[in-house]
Amino acid sequence: MATKRAQMMEETRAKLIRAARKAFAAKGYAAASMDELTAEAGLTRGALYHNFGGKQGLLQAVVDQIDREMVERMLAAQDQAANRWDGLLEEGVAYIEMALEPEVQRIMLLDGPAVLGDPSQWPNQNACLLRTTQTLQALIDEGTVKPVDAEAAARLINGAALNAALWIAAADDPRAVLPKAVEAFRQLAAGLLRAER
Template sequence: MKMSKAEQKQQTMQKLIEVAREMFSKKGYADAAMEDIVKQAGVTRGALYHNFGSKEGLFEAVLASVQQEIGERVEAEAARSEEPWQQLILGCLAFVSSAVEQRNKRILLIDGPAVIGWEKWRRMDEENSMRHLREQLQTIKEQGYLRPVSIDALTHLLSGAMNEAVLWISETPDQEKSLEEISAAMTLLLEGYRSK
């Protein structure tokens, strides 16, 4: 059965995103050559420009894909518990452990702000990770689990702490040990906001 033009376009876009993600995570945005990306994806340079407009447009699509994947993993991990407070802890720890992965950290936290600009990166972060975090905090507050605190302030505080934790873990020689230390510290930090 022959694919429709829309299906072909979607398949081409997905292939370019997959190949570019691998190259951006291994080489970094600056050293990932467009020619290598299109060659490995088996498409023309014109297809890349037609679907994404530029290398930066492709990178932005890759970044959005990484954010979506991490968001899904956070939600899946949080769903392992029925208890709202435990969902928050599991979700925060899932974000850190997902973001620190080799295939994610450079795209998400190093090249992301540099390539698309700090304001756009923050907007994308707010639409993804921070939105989910804010929703969970709001739910916890409504259920009486959270001490009196501004949800917006706490969302930004926790988001910044988690992003910085990922960068710190990435630079340590024993990342597994560092991840355990961050998990313990994050759990203690969150418990300080718990009301019951």
């Protein structure tokens, strides 16, 4: 079994990450105070610097955690699609829907890139994007999709979905624009298909 100290350590990290997700999502990275954040978790800044090295390190940990959750949900969305192409579309739609959550939007789409730099450079290697790339490559191999560069296409698809989500989230009536965005997304993605269907 894991030693008692290691258990406490993990619990501490979890508490900090939990508080950080809430604070970063609510106030944004810059405006979030480390003192308040750690106090909320029943700790002090000492624990923070010991476990994560600093404010950026904590953000990094939060980003990694959310990224893992996003991949999980994208996998689930893809699994319940009839074929691989629909799976790709469902991935995109799932991505759009996830980006509606303030936590994802603020942390992953706004502050994350601004503080940590381009997502593709993140240590976690942007698992989310990697998944889309792999799916696309498979579609190209099986002849469903035109022979374009898989990574390039994946990035464009992701970018399109991302902006769709940002748009929806900022709209007066998100529920109203969501179908419009999804429809436009499907049309756009169809451009990658090899032949008319």
